[in-house]
Amino acid sequence: MKITLIGFMGAGKTTIGKELAEKLNVPFIDIDKEIEKNLSLPIPEIFEKLGETFFRKTEIETFKAITTRFNNVIVSSGGGMPAFDKNMEILKENSVTIYLKADFETLWSRIKNDSNRPLVKLGKDRVKELFEKRKPFYKRAHMTIDTTGKTPLEIIETIEKKLKEIRKT
Numbered sequence: 001m002k003i004t005l006i007g008f009m010g011a012g013k014t015t016i017g018k019e020l021a022e023k024l025n026v027p028f029i030d031i032d033k034e035i036e037k038n039l040s041l042p043i044p045e046i047f048e049k050l051g052e053t054f055f056r057k058t059e060i061e062t063f064k065a066i067t068t069r070f071n072n073v074i075v076s077s078g079g080g081m082p083a084f085d086k087n088m089e090i091l092k093e094n095s096v097t098i099y100l101k102a103d104f105e106t107l108w109s110r111i112k113n114d115s116n117r118p119l120v121k122l123g124k125d126r127v128k129e130l131f132e133k134r135k136p137f138y139k140r141a142h143m144t145i146d147t148t149g150k151t152p153l154e155i156i157e158t159i160e161k162k163l164k165e166i167r168k169t
């Protein structure tokens, strides 16, 4: 099974993705890390030197390459990826999409001091606008997991339960 975790910056896509992959014994790929590896540049420099439009194109190409290469894989997407062009359709056609939902204040408190996330520099109000704009895209995921007040273990157990339900249908 191919699974893509989506959600805003700070939602826990990488943390949950890694642990879920370990539990299900499948490879885990973080799209941001894959792009950094392929381009030998950290994300902030990709934004700075090559621009966001280039980054967005690279994101979806990287996703397509990963889902072509693997039959079973957990992918952690970048927070903006589902909200561009037809990306949400592409994600859904090629994987089971899981939205890790959290409230904005929780997300902001996790990301506000992170210099590896170039968009954080825009400031809280602009980032909140981005969050609101992206929510309708995230909501189209096959599955939504409310992570509020849940530990990673509880989130993973909830995902596993929902995956079993899907397999039965």
Ligand code: S3P
Pocket (backbone or CB within 6 Å): 007, 008, 009, 010, 013, 032, 043, 077, 078, 079, 080, 081, 116, 117, 118, 119
């Ligand atoms: C972005 C989120 C980041 C990364 C880039 C842009 C966004 O990924 O792709 O900094 O547009 O929200 P994370 O969601 O893993 O932080």
